[in-house]
Amino acid sequence: MEIRFSLFYEHQLPRPWSEGQELRLYQDALDQVEIADRVGFDYVWEVEHHFLEEYSHSSAPEVFLAAASQRTKRIRLGHGIVQLPPAVNHPARIAERIATLDLVSNGRVDLGTGESSSSAELGGFGVRRTEKRDQWQDAIDAITRMFVEEPFAGWSSKYVQMPPRNVLPKTVQKPHPPLWVACSRRETIQFAARNGIGALSFSFVEPEDAGKWVDEYYRIIESDECVPAGFAVNPNVTVVLPMMLHEDEATAIDRGIDGAHFFAFALAHYYGPTPHDPGRTNVWEEFQERRNAKGFSREQIIANAETLRVNVGSLRGAVGTPQQVIDLIRRYESVGVDQIAFVLQSGPNKHEHICESLELFGRAVLPHFTEGRDEREAAKAERLAPAVEAALARRAPARTAPPGYRIDEDAEVARVDRARRPLREDIRAAGRRRFRQGFYRLVHGRTDEQIERRFGPSAQRLFFAGMARAYDPSAAGGFTGELEFRLTRTTWTLVIGESRARARPGPAGDPSLTLIVKTADFLRILAGDANPATLLMDGRLELRGDYEMAPRLSEMFGGPSPY
Template structure:
């Protein structure tokens, strides 16, 4: 088991003069301490425009500063956003290689797409295109690391003539690759690409075990075709953390930060309206935390168990013995690394430093004995499968014969490519997606703050028919993970009656109809008002599930997919 610390650089309002500079100085001190204590990685995100939630838009600068203040801790991009409108692939390759050089070969290269409206809209990235852009960019970037010179690129998303992209990284063929994951399907996606899975889902150890099993099954199968020129078989989970000898003190110091993390995440990755520079997320959190399931008093009253999932976000907030027991559960199911978020919400620097010290002295030593031997045995077991996987990867290319840099010809080719009309399918998809988001924002305004009775009255059977038909039209087979079958939704009313709706998925399409399903793969039961709040982005389904207000029967692993299956967002 390896351990790391994870940074979003959160900064809740109100901000005083020098708050951002102090935030970065404190974080660098924390990384220095983590290095001395024996933590294995520090991970730093890349986010843009997500005020309060993440003030980390240039992770390569922070990690470079950390590299000069540390000796052994690995420096992880967690993650670099790869759509070319955000980061040109050549610039990514150059920055990652440079960081690898100045750190003495300590970089881990985490990648992702993001899915917040603030970022995608800010950089003009169509939601429907971002996965394809990631696939294209990671292939190009890893070739830039190993091809000398890079033989050029011509795709829908990137056109670049041959160039020798320098410098080259210290680690050969390149730093270990990771990808951000938020559900089982993206864990499996990571395995099919032969890269580490950096999971941002707050998942219980037993659920994580099923993900780990699926991940390593694919790594060892013919499905694994590496995205890079090396395979990085690892699964990491991210948890909130605060440590103290006294449990009540740990909760007092850490639960607000953990809960703000979850609240702000839902704010940016849902449909909550946001006015740049004016919306005060911390104020909204304080006013609405109980209604959103982040009830501080309830967590303190039920402090006997560490609950990881989004419904509580307790995570690793507790005593050394409690946190060690939680880690053992992750270790038992095969998780390779646990990454801790300490700098979140209003958590104080001195408390974070104390928690790191306590972890280094009382928790970390319990997991170091025999670690190298276990990792060596794992590497030996996977070596034949990795060798076969790398043989399936297209090899590095060579420069076209006789190629020479020709500025005028290259600019002319670039201009011709820029003048080509946009793909009609993508244009229509973007228009439909934008229309759906406008409708949902209007829906949110109607639902937000309304009592159950008013919501039921406004959105009766006729309106529900429209909603379920819209869900069926928005169905994305790429996000269904091969699922075919029926999904049933049972919506109860205050008078004790209920309406039932079925969505049938078959042949890459979805159709809705009123009435019960014959053989539902999953049945979702909720109050009509609560279900409509979820559709509007005004309620967190995980919170409703934990509160018993949303019930699942059948294949519960389908539940995390539902949002993206029917056109909704998911983190990263």
């Protein structure tokens, strides 16, 4: 097995903040990366996070990594990760930045990608959580095509509209830099494999569990399930661990454990339900108050432990002596992990301790893993070559735009406008919403008598005709038959045919479902002022016949619009 080593940056800055601290943080990080490059680290990864005060002041990794490119010669520069939802980063801007970084670094970029998943970020940019996976898949397809298509043949999806353009500059690495995706659990590791890209696992995982993930990952990579997201396959699994190194174990713990624990605590703060008041919440203070209660007590960390445990709670990672860390790495190596990304800059960890650790790692740990590594990697590539080739054949190829296209600003902007313009369904939904709001005001707080007085025969006719018109056969699951509504003084029937419905007054001949309910309560349900489930339990709504259909009713009629 072969294994690579990297540095991983969140640019953490616990409160209280003082002037010049962010400057120090960034300048120190550049110095650290320079050392890492010199002593033989293979990668430096930097996250892209927005608004995550204290946990990550790393909101523009494209800038930091570009600066790092001129302080280093050999180390690869990894985005870990770029957020792909187009509301955060336009796909063309991502392709442009990656290519430019590849040019200034002479081909040293790795493109890690992700969906963004903290509430601070999704809420901040207005990204729907239910859509972010789709957006990722859409954007990575567009971005990788921008790398290889010349010109990019254009894009028209739910999320991105773009006419044909030659996206410039192009990357140094061909067809494009290696791709990765952020993973946090088994399911996303499989997702990475299905997309034929590297898995950047950000959860602290024990070697034994990592081994299971790795096996599954490579099984999928070599299977038909792998349909590459890009135009090259990057079969690699990286895990992330905290690190602090010293020949004396107690010193290593003293220097590194608060950082490791703060990292995990602040992660849970931003990705869990803990409330956050921007600019005010003091995460470091909360950490100090609650670390013991949350399982991050300093006392549980005992020097001379036989093996290092990495899981959250006892989170220790690679905080220890060179020999302990060598042993830990061996365990990851033996289960087939391809890369370990070490977090040294976290919480209150000190710059000089980080530098010492890096030097010590280069001197006392790294040499144990470098011999024959290139050959083993070459052998791995050779072994996987047929699977990679087969996988790439499954990916939709680069397109060749027909020549003769002409840039046409007015037509192109109009196309984007059309895509942004409300669809017919949106217009209908807006109409329904407005209707329902007005209707709600009409029934809310009224007595049964007041409501029923307004709902005479002609209004009832209008309502049921509206329901019939709003009937959506696709939601009916093939149902045909009669629905009967027995109201206070009248009964209506909706006759459901294969593709349409019609309303008629009077009882049904053979109703599939009968609703017995006071007119006022029926209107309250339609207006959203009463919950049918509650009415059922209170005995104010009675159902007879095919009960199973009842929950489908709302969908079938797309709301009670008379439009």
